[in-house]
Amino acid sequence: MNTLLDLSDRLYLDVADFAHSTPHWFQWIAEAWTELGLLLFGVLFLAGWWRTREGSSRAMALALLAPIATGFGYVVSEALKSLIDEERPCRAVAEAPVSLVACPPHGDWSFPSNHSAIAGAAAIALALSWRGIVWLTVPMALLMAFSRVFVGVHYPHDVTVGLLVGALVAFVVMRAAERPVRALVETARSSRSSAVAWCAGRGPSAHAPAHSERRSRARHGAY
Incomplete structure (x- = not known):
C-alpha cells in the first residue's frame, strides 16, 4: 500500500510540475x-x-435514472470521504508547487475525488441510457479526473478511485431501478395530468395514428 501511495505522490509531483510548465491559457482551460x-x-x-x-418506456426510464444514479455516486463518494481523512496534496506534499486553484480548507478531505466520482457515474449512466454516447462521456470523465490532479487539489489515486466508485454505483443503480422506474414512466404516460404526461412523453405510440393515417392516404392516392 505504501508503495502505491509513494507512486501516487510521485505522479502528483510530475503532473504538478507539468501543469506549471504549460501556458496560462491552457491552465485556465483546465x-x-x-x-x-x-x-x-x-x-x-x-x-x-x-x-x-x-x-420507449425503457428508454425514458434510463434517461430519468441517469442523473439519479449520478447523485448516488456522489453520495457514496462523500460518505467515503468522511470516513477517510486524507489531507489534500496541495497541503500535505511540502515540495509540490503551489496549486493552480485555491487549496480547499482543512477538513475538506481529498480521498476520493467527488468530482471524479460524479464524472465516472455520469459517464456510465449516460452510456447506459444513450447508445453510442460512451465515446463522448468517458473521455469527458477522464479529462475531468485528470484536471483535478492538474490543478493540484487531488492525488492520482483520489481520482482513480473516484471514477471507479462513481461508475460502479451508477451501474448498480441503473440496473436495479430500471424496472420500477419503467413502470412509473408507463403510469405517468397514461396520466390525466397534461404536465405529468408531457414530462414523461407520450412515447412512440403518440405518432402511430398519424403515421398510419399517412400510409392509408398514400395507399388511396391522397398524395
Whole structure:
C-alpha cells in the first residue's frame, strides 16, 4: 500500500510540475473544465430526457435514472470521504508547487475525488441510457479526473478511485431501478395530468395514428 501511495505522490509531483510548465491559457482551460465539465454532463442529462420523450418506456426510464444514479455516486463518494481523512496534496506534499486553484480548507478531505466520482457515474449512466454516447462521456470523465490532479487539489489515486466508485454505483443503480422506474414512466404516460404526461412523453405510440393515417392516404392516392 505504501508503495502505491509513494507512486501516487510521485505522479502528483510530475503532473504538478507539468501543469506549471504549460501556458496560462491552457491552465485556465483546465481550471474551467473542472467545473464546466459537470455543467456539460447536466446538459447531456437534459438532452437525454428530451430525446426519449418519444421513445420507449425503457428508454425514458434510463434517461430519468441517469442523473439519479449520478447523485448516488456522489453520495457514496462523500460518505467515503468522511470516513477517510486524507489531507489534500496541495497541503500535505511540502515540495509540490503551489496549486493552480485555491487549496480547499482543512477538513475538506481529498480521498476520493467527488468530482471524479460524479464524472465516472455520469459517464456510465449516460452510456447506459444513450447508445453510442460512451465515446463522448468517458473521455469527458477522464479529462475531468485528470484536471483535478492538474490543478493540484487531488492525488492520482483520489481520482482513480473516484471514477471507479462513481461508475460502479451508477451501474448498480441503473440496473436495479430500471424496472420500477419503467413502470412509473408507463403510469405517468397514461396520466390525466397534461404536465405529468408531457414530462414523461407520450412515447412512440403518440405518432402511430398519424403515421398510419399517412400510409392509408398514400395507399388511396391522397398524395
